[in-house]
Every structure is written in C-alpha cells, then in structure tokens.
Amino acid sequence: MTSTSTNSQSATDSVKPRRRRAGWLWPILWLSLLVGSSTLGIWALAWMTRIPPLPDCQKISNFSADSDRLYCAKADVESGSAEDLVAAIQLSSQWESDHPLYKDAQKQLNRWSEALFEKAQQRMQQGELEEAIALVQQIPEQTTAHAAVDDAIASWQAEWQQGEEIAARVEADIQANDWEAARKSLQDLKLLKSDYWLAQRHQALSQKIQREQTAIERLEAARDIARYGDIESVTEALLLARESDPQTQAWAETQAAIDDWSEVLLQHSYRKWEQEDIDGAMAVIQKVPVDVAKSSEAQDLIDFAQAKRLTDQMEHSWVPTYGKMLNLVEAVQAVQDIPASSPFYEEAQTSARTWMQKLEDLQKLYFAGLIAQFGQKPAYRLAIEQAAQITTERPQRIQAQTLISHWHKEIERIEDRPYLARANRLAASEDKAGFEAAIAEASKVELGRALRIEAQTKIAEWTKRVQIIEDQPIINRAVALAQEDKLRDAVAEANKIESDRALYDKAQKLASGWTRQIQIAEDQPILRRAESLAARGRLSDAIAVASRIGPGRALYGEARSAIAIWDNERQAIWEAQQPVYEEDVYYEDEYYYE
Template identity: 45%
Template sequence: MASSSSANSKPSSRVYQPRLHWWRALKEWLWPILWVALLAGSGILGTWALVWLTRIPPVPNCEEMSRLSSSNDRIYCARTQSRSGSPQDLTAAILLTANWPKIHSDYEEAQKVLTEASQKLMFLASRRVQAGDLEGGVELASSIPQNTPLRKPAQAAIYEWRQEWSSGETLETTLATAIERRNWDTANETLQNLKLLKSDFWLRDRFQYWQRQLQREQRSWTSLIAARELAGKGKPEDYLEAITVARQVDLGSRVWAETEKDINRWGEILLAYAMVQWKSGNLEEAVTAAQKVPPNPNHGPEAQTLVRFAHAQQLASSALIQKAASTPTYAELFALREAIRAVEQIPADSPLYQQAQTFRQDWQAQLADASRLQLAQMVARLGQGQAYQLAIAQARAIEPDRPRRIQAQTLIAQWQKELERIADRPILARSDQLARPGTIAALEQAIAEASQIELGRALRADAQARIADWQREIQFIEDRPLIDEAVALAEKNQLREAIEAAQKVQPERALYARAQSLIADWTRTIEIKEDQPILDEAKDLAYEGNLSAAIALASQIGPGRALYSEARRAVALWEDERNYIWSIWESDGAADSDEPTSDSEFE
C-alpha cells in the first residue's frame, strides 16, 4: 500500500513543478518591470510638464480687446498697437491703458505705454498741422483722454495751433487786399509777418505761395503800365508794341482782366488803322497791324476777313521760320494747316480772295513737302540701311522747283552720311581687331584696313585718328630700343655715348620729345661736371682775395651752359666787391695804380 501511494504521488509533483518555476520567475522580474514602468511614467510626466511650462501662450486677439480683458493682454495689445504708429492703433493703445487705478499691480507699465502712445499721437497731430491739416491735427490731439499725462499739453497745443491759424488767416486776408489794391509796401510787410509764425505750413508753404503771387502781380502790373505808356504815344507802331508787352501779363493774375480790356481797345484802334491802310492799297501795313488784333465775332465782315488773312500769314510765317531746321516738326505742320484753313474761310467776293488763294497754293505746297519729309524722317529713325535708302528716295521726290528742296537736300546729305557710317563701321571694327595684338605687323595691317575709308566719307576722321594712333604706336615700338640703349649707357655714366644714341630718334617721331628731354638732362649733367671745377676754383680765388682772377676764371663759362647763370651771379657779386674796395682806396688817396702791391690780385 505504501509503495502504491508513493507511486501515485510522483506524477502529481511533476504536474506542479512547472507552475512553481513560472511563479518564481515572475517574482524575479516583477520588481525590475515595476521600476521600469515607474521610470517611464515619470519621464512621460516630466516631458509633459516641460512642454506645458515652455509652450508659448496664445496671442490675445487685440481686435476684440476691452476693459474686461486681463491686464497683461491689454498691456500687450497696447504695446503692439503703439509700435504700429498708425493714428487708429495709437488711439486704441491710449484707450486700453488710460485711467488705470494707481493700486493696480501693472499701473506703472500701463503708464509707460500710455505716455509713449500719447507722445507718438501728438507727433502725428503736429505733423498734420505742419502740413496744413489743422482739423485733422486737432482731432488726433483731442483723442487723448482726460486724466492722462499728456492731456493738458495736448489742449495747450490745440489752443496754440488755433491761435496761429487765426493769425495766419488774418495776415492772408490783409495780404490779398493789399495785392488787390496794388499796395506793394503793405503787401511786402504783411508777407514778412508770415515768417513770424511757427508752423512750417505758414513759414514755408503759404509764404512761398503768397511770395509767388506777389511777384506775379507786380510783374504783371509793371508790364501793363509799360504797355499803357507805349499806347499813350498814340502811334500805330506804339499800339503794336503795347499789345506785345501787354500779352506778357500772366493770365492768372488779378491784372489780366484790365489788361484784356486794354488789349481789345488797342486792337480796335489798330483794326481801324488797318482798314484805312487796306482801303488805301497798303496791304502789307494793314496785315502787320491786323496781326495784333484779337479775333472778335463782333467785327464787321471786312474786318474779320482782314484779321483772318493776317493771322493766317502770321501762322505761315512761324512755320517758315521753323523751316530753317533740318527736320519738319509737328508744330510746323499744324501752323501750315491752320493758315490754310484760315484763308479758305475768306469769301470769294472779298478783295483779298485772289491773294489769299496764291498764298494758299504756296502753303499747300509747303505742307505737302513738309509732310513728305516728316514721313521720310520717321522711316530714317529706324536706323537701318534700307530705311535710310527709302528716306532718301522720299526726299529726292521733292523736285528742284519745290519750296522745300533745300531742306530735302540737307536731310539727304545727313542720311547719306548715316549710310556711309553703316558701310564703313565694319571696316573700323576689322582694323581695331587687327591692331589688337600690338605688333608692328598687326598695326600696319590695321592701318591698311582703315585706309580703305576714302576722303569725304563720314568716318574718315575716325579712321585717320586711329591711323595716327597706330603710327605712333609703331614709332614707339621702333624707337623704344634706342631710348632704352641711351638710358642704359647713361646709367653706366657714359653720357656722351647716351646722347649719341638718343640723337638717332628723328624729329616728328613719337619719342622725339622724350629723347630731346633726356639729351638736355644729360647735356646739363656733362656741363655741370665740366664747369663745376672752374666755378669752384674761381670761388676759392675770390675767398683768397683775388677778385680779378676769380672774375676772369668764372667768365670762361659761356652762355647757354648749365652753370652760366650761377657764374654770372658770382661775377656780379665779385665785381661789386672789387668796385667797393677801389672806391675806398680812392677816398683814402692810397691808390697810385689800379691795384695794391701787397695784394697778389692786383700784381
């Protein structure tokens, strides 16, 4: 039985052994797993806390800000709006920071923002006033609330601006009245009083405006007075000149209304004179007088015809004056068209009709030729060879008997020159390319290429200038070794040989002037070397008292030598000393001869 029981228990122990092993393994890993879980949880919690602490708080919506918002948000929005600098934002910043209780923890910060925004707003208000917008500046300054630091300064500024504005407007009224009455002294005095105001608007803008007005009125009045003085002489030519002077009056001046009346009155006088001259057969004098008469629909038919004819001739004359220019202008064409249109309105029964038709035919020919030349000029402006050829063909269509023939020939000559430039420019480009290496052979080829441009061509002068430069370069290359050889000899102190080498450079060569300069320097050096001992010896003799011998020795240095001037100065000095000594001897009666026996100089 016992054996049987033990046999039955062995399988049971084998069944529970794996469970026991698993439980023991779990107990061994439980604490490490628990610690890892705790560490991971702590890390996650710490990371979340760090992110929460360092995250940027949401930016407050300043557009929806009110007094119920937090103080930090209001200060933030006020500071942001103050930085923008716009009047609306500055006003909003002031409203957000105004009237905070002093016990508030952010009171000082709010005051700083309030003061800064108020100062900026006052600056903008002042700028508006300086620019002439008084009401705009007052509106900005008035937006500063009560019980704020800059409220009183703002109100004081508003009062000052209004006072100054009132003073300025009063001065302007006085100034306008003085100008209207031509009381120039009062006007100038009042104008200077504008400088006493402080605002740039009055000091600069309005002062300059009224200064221009005053100057314009004075000039206009002076012109009118001069015109009236001329008209007062009563002669037709004086009326003509008076109208010319009166038309210098500015149309925007107060004097123009009077001036226009005078011009019309003088024009009527001239018209009457012109009609008398016309009926007397003096048409030229009549036209000259009628040209100054302003058009007036109230004139009679004959007077209107004469004035129209005179104005047509005046327009055509201005076009003919412009014809001196090489190119027809739009103003010239317009003047001719207006002149033709004016004479076409002259009725057939007018005594001026036949003469007007003669002028009309000439002006139509002028207009046709000018239009053709203008078209040719427009084509020529394309700047291409075919365009110039087409323009020349257009201009050549104007025959020799046409009025614009000379003008056409002038333009043709200009366009032919342009064609020559187009044709010869590649030759100059090739010659420049050939000359680029800078060798004698290359330069000679370039000269030969540029010489193909014949005399009289448009680019002949440019070609000759290049040829002259390249010839000089060749001469430089050819003569440079001679100069270098001469300089090398001079550096070895072989000056005479250096001079002989430099003299090989012929006149009219590029380096001839350089060679002559070197020769002159070396010649001077040689002469100084030869004559300096003579001059030094003469000076020694003079120091020893042998003045006559010193003079004789120094006189051996001939004119043109390097030391000649120095030698002559020394001789003159020694002669003065010798003459002085002789004068002393003569005064003492000690000289029986020309020289003393005790002085070897006079032996």
C-alpha cells in the same frame, strides 16, 4: 464516475466568466452616467454665462432695441466726427428719466456734448462760422457744456464781424492802390484770436496786396516803355503787361492797355503792308496777341500771321516729321478762312499754294524717312529714289537733297564699317605686324567717304603705336648709356629719333636732361674757381673766370648772379678808395663870405 465529475467541473468553469463580466458592467454604467451628467452641466453653465451677440450697427434702425441703438451710438462716436456726435446726442437726449437707459445715456451725453463743443470751436478756427454755430446749437440744455454755448456764439459772431470790417478796409485800400494803408490795416487782424483770421485770411490778403501792387507796377512800367511808340518798345510793353495775373483787379485796366498797344502794332503792320513790305508786316503782326483783334481786317491779318508762324516753325530742322505736316495743314486751313474781300486774300492764297506744295513734298520725304528707318542698304536706296522725285523747282528741294546726302553717307558707313571692324581686330594683337596690317585695312576707306575721318584717326593712332615699337629700343639704349655715365653717347643716341616720330618729345626731354648734366660737370669747376678767387678778394679775376660760362649753359644763371654780387662789391671798394677834397669846400665858403 470519472465522466460525471468531469462534466461538473466544466459547468463550474463556464459560470465563473459570466459572473466576472457582470461585475464589470455596473461600474462602467455608473461611470457613463457620471460623465454624461457632468457634460450636460458644463454645457448648461456655458450657455447661461455666454456673451450675447453684438448688434449689427450697419442694420440698426429706429425700430431696433434702445440698448442696441445706444451701443451703436457709442461705437459711432469713436470715429470723432461731428455728425456721429450729433446723432448720438439726439438719440440719448430723447429718453425720459424713467427710461431704463437714462442714467447710462446721461453719462455719455455730457461727454459727447463737450466733444461736440470742441468740434464747433475747431470749425470756427477754420473759418466755418455757420457750421460751428449749428453744431453748438445741437448741445442739449441739460448738459454742462450748454452753459457756454450762448457766450461762444456771441464771441464768435463779434470776432467774425470785426474781421470782416478789417478785411473790407484792406480791400478798399487795395482798390485805392494805397499799399501802405492796406498793409497797416492788415495788421489789425493780429488782434483777433481765430486761426482763420490770424493765418488764413491774413495770408490771403497779404498775397492779394502783393499781387495787386505787382500788377499795377508792371502796368506802369509797361506804359513807360510804350511811350516811345516804336515797334520794339510797344512789343516789349505788350509782353510785360501780359505777364500780369488775370485774376487781379488791375487786369481790366491792363487789358485795356494791351488792346491799345495791339492796335498800335496793327497800324504799323498795315503801313508796312501798304508799302508792300509783306515780310515786315508779317513780322509785326506776329507780335500781336491773337485774342485782341477787333476789326475783320485785323483778324484776317492775324490769321495770316498765325499761319505763317506755324510754317516758320518747320524751318529749324531738316528731318520731316508728322508734326510739321500737321502745322502746314493748320496753316492752309487758317488762310482759307480769309474772305475774298480781304486785302490780304491774294497774298494768303499764294502762300496757301506754296504751303500745299511743301505739304506734298513733306509727305514724300516723310514716307522716305520711314523706309530709311530700316537701316539697310536697299532701304536707303529706296528712300533716295523716293526723295529724288522732288525736282529742283519744288520748295523742299534743299531738304530733299540734304536727306539724300545723309542717306548716301549711311550707305557708305554700311559699306566701309567692315574695313574698320577688321582693322580693329588686327590691331588687337598689339604688335607691329598687327598695327601695320590694321593700317593697310583702314586705308581702304577712300577719301570723301563717311568713315574717312574715323579711319584716319585710327590710322594715326596705330602709326604712332608702330613708331613707339620701333623707337623704344633707341630710348632704352640711350638710358642704358646714361646709366653708364656715357652721357654724350646717350644724347647722340636719343637724337636719332626724328622730329615727326611719336617718341621725339620724350627723347628730347631725356637728351636735354643729360646735356644739362654734362654742362654742369663741365662748368662747375669754373664756377668753383671763380668763387675761390672772389673769396681771396680777387673780384676782377673771379668775374673774368665766371664770364667763361656762356648763355644757354646750365649754370649760366648762377654764374651771372655771382658776377653781379662780385661787381657790386668791387664797385663799393673802388668808391671807398677815392680821395675826398675838403679844400673845395673851404674855397666855396670863403667865396660865399666875400
């Protein structure tokens, strides 16, 4: 019985959890359905209200939808370019009134037409008349801006024609060299409205007047100089004329004058050549511009002069360079073009042989210089050996000897630099022993060596420092004596420093000051006594007492000033004490009366 009741209880307990789970399942199912339907509704709403994708204006074409083309036209005109405005206008103006986009397009069309009209005006202000007219002609008739198109074109064309006429008058005045009339005509451009005529063309014409006037005045000045006919005057005239602007109208006349003056110089050069004054001929021909020769002989002489000019450029420095060798090569090539029939052929060939020898020497010296750049003793010795191959009869012998001397000096610097380095280290101790040791070390640099002057400068500096160390105690003792009012002893002590010592000037300055104090102390009572006598009216006695202060004494100047004052006072007293003889006056009057 007990067993049966137990089994029944167990069955009942197992049924209760199943019922409990069934109660939870339905709410969960309904909640899932609610969430799912809500999500689906939100997605549908988002899909229905989403913004459609924008068209890709880079891929737009005539086959694209009209709405896409209008959208891209609106986007393009934001750039502000005239071309985009024209394209947008052409697109929107082709739609009829029954087109779905017609109203929207018409609103944009008026705005774009006004913007295009402004662009055309800007082009006109910049002097682009044809472009400006072409732009306004793109404005459709149905727009509000089209009403002003014809008037604008007529106004622009009239102003342009007026500006061209004024510019033509200015050009004619310039051609006639009438600068005053040209500037007067130029002022008429100020009556126009376009920035192109008011600013650009006005400035350009004004500058042209100035350039042409300057060119003519420079040409006239050159002609005045060239009238003297001598080489210097003609050369100066050539240089002045060649400063003119080749773009001016006066350049043709200037070029003709340059040709004439160049021919004058060529004739001078020929005469010097015939007189066997080769250097003189070369000097004159080098003044002739290379591009003005006419005859073959003149060209030969100019080529020869140009070659010589190249070789002369290498005479200003003893350092061999690649550029100098290149100049020699160009010079040799220049004279080799002179034909054997030329009167300058023999001289040119002689110069070419000399230049070839110079080139050979320069190559050796240049190679030696490259070796010397290593900066070591073996490199300098090798460079010297290389340069020594240039013998005495070679044209670059002096340059070779100069370089050899320079490299010998560099070797000496390498050898003697350690002496100065050790001397500087010894002197760094800043004491007498260190300075003396530094002097001894620097003295090892012998006379005639590259660092001899530097060594002697250091020796003089350190010798001065030693003297200061030795003589400073004397100065100190003298100052101490002076502070004890033993001025004579202080002067005697300072005078112990001899004239060739570093502190001599300082010692003499101190001694002079103390000597002055001594003299003042000695002579002040004398001057005071003289002043006392003068105050009592004994001027002669005062002068006698003050005269005891001799020249060179500290109070001598003050004493002499006082003596001068007292002497003047005494003289005034004497003059006042002299009697006046009135009888003489009466006798004179009586005599005159008779």
